[in-house]
Amino acid sequence: MPARPSRFPAWFIAFACAALLLAACQSQGGESGSPGASASAGGTESAAASVNEPNELTVLEWSGYEDPAYWTDFQTASPDTAVDFEFGISDADILSLMEGGSEADIFHFYTGWQQFYVDEGLVQEIDTSKLTNWDKVPDSFKKLGQVDGKQYFLPWDWGFTSILYNTDHVDGEIESWDALFDDTYAGHLSMWDDGPAAVTVSSYIHGWDETAITDAQLAQAEAEWKAQKPLNLHYWTGEYTDFCPEVQSGDIWVAYAWQGCYADTLYKESQPVAYANPTEGRNSWVGLYGISSQTESYQLALKFLDDKLAATSCGNAVTNFYYGCVNQEVMDAVTDPVLIQAFGIDDPSILATTNFTPPVTQAQRDAWTAMWARVKAE
Amino acid sequence: MLGRRGSLWFLAVPPYLWLLLLFVVPLGVVAAISLLPGSGRINFGAGWPSLNHYREVLDTPAYLRRLGISVGMAFVIAAAATVLAYPIAYFLAFRARQRATVFLILLLVPFASSYLLRVMAWKLLLGREGAVNWVLTSLGLIQEPAGLLVYSQAAVVITLIYVWIPFAALPIYAALQRVHPSHLEAAADLGAGPWTRFGRITIPMSLPGALATFSMVFIPTVGEYVTPSLVGGTGGLMYGNLIQDFFTRAGNWPLGSAMAVLMLLAVLVLVVVALRLVDLRRVAA
Numbered sequence: 001m002p003a004r005p006s007r008f009p010a011w012f013i014a015f016a017c018a019a020l021l022l023a024a025c026q027s028q029g030g031e032s033g034s035p036g037a038s039a040s041a042g043g044t045e046s047a048a049a050s051v052n053e054p055n056e057l058t059v060l061e062w063s064g065y066e067d068p069a070y071w072t073d074f075q076t077a078s079p080d081t082a083v084d085f086e087f088g089i090s091d092a093d094i095l096s097l098m099e100g101g102s103e104a105d106i107f108h109f110y111t112g113w114q115q116f117y118v119d120e121g122l123v124q125e126i127d128t129s130k131l132t133n134w135d136k137v138p139d140s141f142k143k144l145g146q147v148d149g150k151q152y153f154l155p156w157d158w159g160f161t162s163i164l165y166n167t168d169h170v171d172g173e174i175e176s177w178d179a180l181f182d183d184t185y186a187g188h189l190s191m192w193d194d195g196p197a198a199v200t201v202s203s204y205i206h207g208w209d210e211t212a213i214t215d216a217q218l219a220q221a222e223a224e225w226k227a228q229k230p231l232n233l234h235y236w237t238g239e240y241t242d243f244c245p246e247v248q249s250g251d252i253w254v255a256y257a258w259q260g261c262y263a264d265t266l267y268k269e270s271q272p273v274a275y276a277n278p279t280e281g282r283n284s285w286v287g288l289y290g291i292s293s294q295t296e297s298y299q300l301a302l303k304f305l306d307d308k309l310a311a312t313s314c315g316n317a318v319t320n321f322y323y324g325c326v327n328q329e330v331m332d333a334v335t336d337p338v339l340i341q342a343f344g345i346d347d348p349s350i351l352a353t354t355n356f357t358p359p360v361t362q363a364q365r366d367a368w369t370a371m372w373a374r375v376k377a378e
Numbered sequence: 379m380l381g382r383r384g385s386l387w388f389l390a391v392p393p394y395l396w397l398l399l400l401f402v403v404p405l406g407v408v409a410a411i412s413l414l415p416g417s418g419r420i421n422f423g424a425g426w427p428s429l430n431h432y433r434e435v436l437d438t439p440a441y442l443r444r445l446g447i448s449v450g451m452a453f454v455i456a457a458a459a460t461v462l463a464y465p466i467a468y469f470l471a472f473r474a475r476q477r478a479t480v481f482l483i484l485l486l487v488p489f490a491s492s493y494l495l496r497v498m499a500w501k502l503l504l505g506r507e508g509a510v511n512w513v514l515t516s517l518g519l520i521q522e523p524a525g526l527l528v529y530s531q532a533a534v535v536i537t538l539i540y541v542w543i544p545f546a547a548l549p550i551y552a553a554l555q556r557v558h559p560s561h562l563e564a565a566a567d568l569g570a571g572p573w574t575r576f577g578r579i580t581i582p583m584s585l586p587g588a589l590a591t592f593s594m595v596f597i598p599t600v601g602e603y604v605t606p607s608l609v610g611g612t613g614g615l616m617y618g619n620l621i622q623d624f625f626t627r628a629g630n631w632p633l634g635s636a637m638a639v640l641m642l643l644a645v646l647v648l649v650v651v652a653l654r655l656v657d658l659r660r661v662a663a
Contacts, residue, residue: 249507377441
C-alpha cells in the first residue's frame with residue numbers, strides 16, 4: 001500500500017488559528033483592563049494628542065440617535081469631520097461591545113451602568129472646563145455622571161417610565177404598577193422585554209429595596225412574571241417599531257412605556273391615552289455619554305458632546321423625539337401643551353415621587369436577566 | 379499546468395480555508411467562551427475553564443423545554459415545507475417542460491425582496507385588520523377580528539413554512555430531474571397506473587432530495603430567532619431567542635455560548651440518529 005503523503009491535519013490548523021485568536025483577545029483584555037491607567041490618562045494624554053488628533057469620530061449609539069437632528073450643532077460647526085455610528089441594542093450590548101474592544105470614541109448608555117465602565121477602565125474623565133454649555137445642565141443631572149467624585153459621563157437625554165393606557169378600554173385612572181398584572185386586559189398588555197425593568201416593577205409593587213433584592217424576592221417576582229406572561233400581546237423591544245404602532249392601532253391597552261410614545265400618540269390623536277402617575281412613583285432614566293479611554297480624538301469628542309448640549313440639538317430631542325434633554329434653558333422654553341403634559345412640567349409632584357434608576361452590580365444584572373430568560377422560556 | 383493533484387488543491391483550498399476561518403474557528407471561539415468561569419467581560423486569562431454555564435443550562439428545565447419546543451416546531455416546519463414544496467418541484471420537473479426556466483425564476487423572485495419585508499408582510503396579513511381576518515369576518519366565520527393570529531406559535535410556523543418553501547423545492551427538483559422518463563415508460567408498459575408509477579418510482583427516487591430538503595430546513599430552523607421575535611409574541615419564542623438575549627440583552631456571552639453549543643450538539647445527535655434510521659443509499663437504490 002503506497003504511503004499517504006504527509007500533510008497538516010485539519011484539526012491542527014483549526015487549533016493553531018483558534019490559539020492565535022485567543023492570544024490576541026487575551027492581550028487586548030490585558031491592555032485595557034487597568035482602571036487606574038485609563039482613568040488617569042484622560043487629562044494628560046488628551047492635551048498632548050489634541051494637536052494631531054484624527055478628524056473623525058465613531059459614536060456607539062442606539063438606533064435612531066444617528067439622526068443628524070440629534071447632533072446638528074456639531075455638524076454645522078464641524079462639517080469636515082467624519083462621524084460614523086455603530087449601534088448597540090441594549091445597555092448590556094453596548095457594554096459588551098466596549099469590553100470587546102469597540103473603536104468607538106464616544107458611547108451612549110443609560111443610568112445604572114456607570115460603575116462598570118469606570119471599574120473596567122473603559123472611560124476617561126470629561127474635562128468640563130472645555131464645555132461651553134455645561135453651566136446649562138442642572139447639578140442633579142451632573143451628579144448622575146459622576147463616579148467617585150469625578151465627572152466621567154455627560155448626561156444628555158432623560159425621560160420617564162410609567163404605564164401608558166387607553167382610556168377607552170380602562171375604567172378610571174390607573175394608580176398602581178400592578179395594572180400590568182391585571183387579567184382584565186389579557187391579550188392587550190405589553191411589557192418591555194427587559195429583566196432589570198421587570199425586577200424594578202416588582203420592587204415598586206411590593207415596596208422592596210431595588211438595590212438589595214433577595215433570592216426569595218427574585219423567586220417571587222419570577223413566579224409573578226411567569227403568570228403574567230400569557231396576558232401580553234407581546235413583549236416589546238423597540239419604542240417606535242413594535243410598540244407605539246400597536247398602541248396607536250388600539251391593540252395594546254395597558255403597557256410599560258416611556259413618555260415618547262405617549263406624546264406621539266397624543267399628537268397623532270389615534271387613540272385616547274393617558275400616562276399613569278402610580279402611587280409607587282414613576283421611574284426615571286437618564287442617558288449618559290462617555291468618552292472611550294482608548295480614543296485618539298479626545299478634544300473632538302469633547303466638542304461633539306458640548307455641541308450636543310447646545311440649544312438646537314437638545315431642542316430637537318425634545319420637539320422631534322419627545323425625550324427630555326438636560327439643557328435646562330431648552331426645557332424652560334417648552335410651551336407645547338402636549339410636551340408639558342408628557343414631561344409632567346406642570347406638576348412638580350410627579351418628580352417628587354419619581355424613582356431614579358439605581359446602579360446595579362454584575363451579580364444583580366446576571367440574576368435579573370437570567371430570571372427574565374426563564375420567564376420567557378417558560 | 380497544475381496537473382490533477384495541483385488542480386485539486388487549487389479548487390479545494392479556498393473553500394476549505396474559507397470554512398476554516400469563518401466557520402470552524404468562530405465555532406471554536408464560541409466553545410472557548412462557553413467554558414469561561416465568569417459571566418461578564420470576555421477575558422480568557424480570568425481563570426480555569428469551567429462547565430458552570432453548561433450546568434446552569436441543564437439545571438434549568440425552562441431552557442430545555444424551550445429547546446424541545448423549538449425542535450418540535452422545526453420538525454413541523456421542515457415536514458410541512460417539504461410536503462408543500464414537492465408538488466412545485468414535481469410540476470417544474472415533469473409538467474413545465476420548456477417553461478421550466480421561467481417558473482424556476484418566478485419561484486426565486488421572493489428572494490429579490492428583503493427577508494424582513496416578507497416576514498413583516500405576514501404580520502400585516504395575520505394582524506387584527508389583516509387580510510386573513512377580513513376574509514374570516516366577511517365569510518361570517520367570526521364576528522370580530524381575531525387579534526391573536528399574529529403573535530403566536532402558529533404565526534411563527536406559518537411564516538417560516540412560507541419562507542422556506544422556495545428553498546425547499548430546489549433539492550427535490552434536482553432529485554426529480556434524475557428520474558428518467560424511460561423508467562416511467564417501462565413501468566407503464568408493464569401495466570403500472572399513474573399512482574403506482576408515482577408511488578413505486580418517482581417517490582423513492584426523489585426521496586434523497588426530499589430528505590436533504592427536510593434537513594436543510596430543519597437544522598437552521600431549530601436556532602431561528604428573527605421570525606419568532608417579529609411574529610411570535612410571548613408564546614412563539616424559540617430557543618434561538620434565548621441565545622440572542624444572553625448575547626445582546628444580558629451581556630452574558632459565556633451562558634449564551636453554552637446554550638449555543640448545547641443546541642448544536644442536540645441537532646447533531648438528531649441528525650446522526652436520523653441518518654442511522656434512514657439509510658439514504660438504500661433509499662436511493
